[in-house]
Amino acid sequence: MSELLKVPTMAEFMAQGKQPEVLFWVGCAGSFDDRAKKITKAFVKLLNKANVEFAVLGTEESCTGDPAKRAGNEFLFQMQAVTNIEVLNAYEVKKIVTACPHCFNTIKNEYPELGGNYEVMHHTQFLKTLLEEGRLTIEGGKFKGKRITFHDPCYLGRANNVYEAPRELIQKLEAELVEMKNCRRNGLCCGAGGAQMFKEPEQGDKDVNVERTEQALDVKPEIIAAGCPFCNTMMTDGVKAKEKENDVEVMDIAELIANAQDI
């Protein structure tokens, strides 16, 4: 762990007259949220291990505008989008990977019309290709035989039909993948989407994340796997609300793979 992470920026690549293989779009949560930063680092460790020539935008990155758009502020969204696209196009970025399904969805689907055309991958898809290309190997390690359930992020699953990549990675860990009552296209939201992350929920009889956590706990997992920093927060809070934090861990797929091998 003491090993320093190699996180070159696009500016550094540019200075050397080189192009990285892929741009890692870190996202706001991955940059600032204490829990999500761990996911970011786990993913970087895997990229380093697989010798992927990647770069980040660093201080040149800005919010994609997803929460603004979904809150109804199309102006702010498009201002963010156009600014980001200018930066990305200036660096002639072709391929982007991100650990946030919201950034993934926005850049992949909503940026092209505004002039930003890139190949965009979710980190679980990217890790899967690294695996298939033999650049990364996954061993079960300490997750072998553990009961893991995967919570489908709405913006990865229903929004973009990516259901299998994260599951294949979990199976590579030789873990026992158990499915919740609502999974894949029927997956229940964690409650954070549509800018809900940033506000209190409306009056109701339960919080969405508690409902979803109960569905997860029903299948008695040791680990709830997530693929989204916001889902991660919501499920972690849900586990705490059910006072199960000593029995059940909420982890991102990237963390599972990195921790399995003690990278």
Add this chain to the structure above:
Amino acid sequence: MEYLPNILFAIILIIGIRYFAKNVKKLIRNIKLGQDVDVSDNKSQRWRNMAMIALGQSKMVRRPIAGFLHVVVYVGFIIINIEVLEIIIDGLFGTHRIGLKVLPESVYGFLIGSFEILAVLVFVSVIIFWIRRNIIKLARFWKSEMTSWPKNDGNFILYFEMVLMTLFLVMNATDVHFQALNSGNVVSQFISPWFSELQETTLHVIERGAWWLHIIGIFIFLNYLYFSKHLHILLAFPNTYYGKLMPKGQLNNLEAVTNEVKMMMDPDADPYAVTEEEGEAPAKFGASDVQDLSWVQLLNAYTCTECGRCTSECPANQTGKKLSPRKIMMDTRDRLEEVGKNIDANKGEFKDDEKQLLDNYITREELWACTSCNACTEACPVSIDPLSIILDMRRYLVMEQSAAPVELNNMMTNIENNGAPWPYNQMDRLNWKNE
């Protein structure tokens, strides 16, 4: 006097069709009150969607019980309606079972036999539907928006179908000549003994009565559609054709905003320049009333059959919030109907009634409860998109009214100032690397 029934039939036929046509015209006019939207792309994909989703019922059967029963009623409805053709010809020309004269007896018998079997299957399915609604009381049929008219409407349709199927079987069972043929009376032969005590003249009266009530019932049902959720039997087809083709996560980029943003970003732009749109009213951002929505969204509203699959999958609704995607669609249709009636009453022009879709029908509390998770659009068997209406109304609230909840305003201010939804400095974005 001999032609009295024919004339009577022709009059009923004309009234039935003209009244229906009048309402269809009104329906199209109301839908066209929506904003124009270009849906001329990807025709082959659109036809495929219509074939799979509407014709092929592919999303209905995701819930196997309701799906299977619905397929029975749907297939029954389409096939039994071939019989209506014969009824209309008989009615207009005073013939009796013209099919027997133009088709070989065995073919006719096979057709009527199939109709009879389907009629029984439809009858049984409809009974099960009724039990699910009224005895088992499936939760989605008893949500708060499903009172009064919506609740009755659901049951009326089932009663209609029960009565029509019964009349069809009774008509066949009391038709002495048809029973004598003993071909195609696969079901009605077991019903005819119930009438065996009666004289032939009485049987004839019952047969004629059933025949007339059956066809009049069909005309009434046809004209009932416009006022009912049952309109889906027609509109499911165009609606699935015009349904969203983009990935579910992709929300449309507002073009009016794109133009403004381009102006702002362009250092050479002259803000005082005369633009082509000069003289036009400035674009309104988002939707506060039905006319601000697109015509596809309005078509969505008329297509909704209030099955409630969307609402039963909605995370907000499941956790007791006020939001119900079905109610969004029902409110949109109710308001659109109100606007339509207003136009009718005011000689073709809409007079401001100091009401709108926002607040008078759909509350802000409902709009802000949505997580944009797309569970509703995934669940809808006919490609309705309640999320797009919610988003357009949020756009109005935020861009026209600056009426977002305080926490969301803070989030947006943060994005404006420092490029993140939280108050962190953009210059600290890479700090994680060394932590």
